Amino acid sequence: MKLIKRYQFFLITVIIMLVLLTINRQTGIKAIRITGYSFKEMALVIPPVFVLLGLLDVWVPREVMIRYMGESSGLLGIFLAVLLGSAAAGPLYGAFPVAAVFMKKGVKFTNVLIFIGAWSTTKIPMFLFEMSALGARFAITRLLVDIPGIIIIAYILTSFVTKDEINEIYKKAEML
Amino acid sequence: MNNFLLYTITIVLLLVSYFKDKKKTFQALKKAWRSFENILPEFLGVIMLVGILLSVLNPPVISKIIGKESGWFGVILAGIVGAITLIPGFVAFPTAAMLLQNGAGYMQIGAFVSALMMVGVVTMPVETRYFGKKLTLLRNILAFLFSFIVAYIIGKVVGGL
Numbered sequence: 335m336k337l338i339k340r341y342q343f344f345l346i347t348v349i350i351m352l353v354l355l356t357i358n359r360q361t362g363i364k365a366i367r368i369t370g371y372s373f374k375e376m377a378l379v380i381p382p383v384f385v386l387l388g389l390l391d392v393w394v395p396r397e398v399m400i401r402y403m404g405e406s407s408g409l410l411g412i413f414l415a416v417l418l419g420s421a422a423a424g425p426l427y428g429a430f431p432v433a434a435v436f437m438k439k440g441v442k443f444t445n446v447l448i449f450i451g452a453w454s455t456t457k458i459p460m461f462l463f464e465m466s467a468l469g470a471r472f473a474i475t476r477l478l479v480d481i482p483g484i485i486i487i488a489y490i491l492t493s494f495v496t497k498d499e500i501n502e503i504y505k506k507a508e509m510l
Numbered sequence: 511m512n513n514f515l516l517y518t519i520t521i522v523l524l525l526v527s528y529f530k531d532k533k534k535t536f537q538a539l540k541k542a543w544r545s546f547e548n549i550l551p552e553f554l555g556v557i558m559l560v561g562i563l564l565s566v567l568n569p570p571v572i573s574k575i576i577g578k579e580s581g582w583f584g585v586i587l588a589g590i591v592g593a594i595t596l597i598p599g600f601v602a603f604p605t606a607a608m609l610l611q612n613g614a615g616y617m618q619i620g621a622f623v624s625a626l627m628m629v630g631v632v633t634m635p636v637e638t639r640y641f642g643k644k645l646t647l648l649r650n651i652l653a654f655l656f657s658f659i660v661a662y663i664i665g666k667v668v669g670g671l
Contacts (some may be wrong), residue, residue, distance in 0.1 A: 341551045343635055347558035354562060361565045369561030376557060378513055380546070382520035388542030389523055392534050425596070427556060427633045430640040431545055447649070454653070455627040460603075467603035468623075472616070475667045476624065479660050487652050494648055503641055510548055510640065 379424035387435050399439035407442060412485060415445040419452025429453035437507035443500050444488045451484025552636040559632045560596045567595055573609050576618045588618040589657050592625030593650075596632050617665030624657035 338345070351369075355362030403411040422429065432453075433446050441449075456477060464473040492500075527535045572595075576588040597605065606619050629650050630637065637646040 341554075343555035344551050344558065347555050347562065350562055351558060354565070365561045365565035367561075368564045369558055372557045372560050376553060379516065380553070382516050384542040384546045385520050385524060385539065387545065388538035388540070389527055389535075391541050392538040393527065425633075426627075426630050427553065427636040430636055431549060434545070434640050450649075451628070451653075454630075455624070460627075464603050464623075467607045468610070468619070469668070471668050472620075472664060475664050476620070476660060479663050480624075483656050483660070487649070487656060490652060491645065491648055495645060499642070499644070503645065506642070507640065510545060 383428050396439050403441040403445045405442050411445045415448040416452045419449040420456045422453045426454050434507040434510045437504045444492050447488035455480050584618045585621045588622040589625040592622040593629035594631045616669035617661045620664030621657050621661035624660040628653035
């Protein structure tokens with residue numbers, strides 16, 4: 335029963351897929367093909383990301399993370415958050431487990447959010463790809479707007495939540 | 511190339527860890543597996559949802575939605591399409607280039623690319639697990655609004671010339 339509840343969302347998507355397949359066979363087959371493709375992407379990128387997370391969790395002491403990215407890390411913390419997020423590989427949903435370990439290690443909340451923002455939009459490999467597809471002017475303009483953007487968004491978001499809510503999120507990360 | 515680097519780094523670090531401390535290494539692997547297993551249901555659901563959405567919202571449909579319209583209406587539509595789809599970058603950028611060739615404006619493409627990367631409607635179930643409903647919703651709304659600022663500036667800088 336617990337298993338069904340955990341996989342409830344997945345089961346719903348399976349049902350939608352089956353319905354789509356009966357209504358429109360061609361679109362349904364295409365959906366399965368795209369799912370297979372995304373699954374391959376996940377199977378390729380996610381295992382090393384989680385192994386790195388495990389290693390980070392075990393080897394890097396909390397004090398070190400606090401010193402470099404914690405409450406009083408200042409500009410260095412922001413810089414590291416942007417850098418780590420930009421160097422990442424993989425789709426956005428891979429960023430959240432990393433963020434959870436960061437919180438466990440005492441990384442400041444705004445830096446966690448900056449990291450997520452950077453992962454979502456300023457990834458270096460993607461930037462090179464964007465340049466070749468849409469031109470240097472497009473890619474560089476976007477990057478220059480995005481970097482201050484994600485930092486500002488992180489601070490606005492933090493101002494919207496109370497200290498208690500942040501503590502709650504940190505406590506949840508501890509258990510994940 | 512990118513994946514190769516990721517795997518190389520992971521394997522090297524894993525080996526270093528193993529030689530330094532076997533017990534700690536197994537502990538790390540156990541932790542890796544536990545956090546993966548924890549989020550797996552959401553991952554699977556999101557991947558299915560992406561497949562379903564992309565089969566319906568393919569590039570021809572998208573280009574029909576934002577290709578012809580100009581101005582802010584097209585920009586907003588482009589932003590919405592970008593927000594609900596989740597296309598890997600190496601598919602998204604050539605698609606965006608193709609849309610540009612088909613007559614979409616730089617502003618629309620700026621909104622599309624920006625929302626595509628920063629807003630994740632389909633990945634919200636995963637995000638909620640870690641950050642809760644309120645923050646997830648707020649982050650996505652702010653990122654969505656920010657996409658229009660990006661679009662405006664790109665429209666001015668790139669399209670204005």
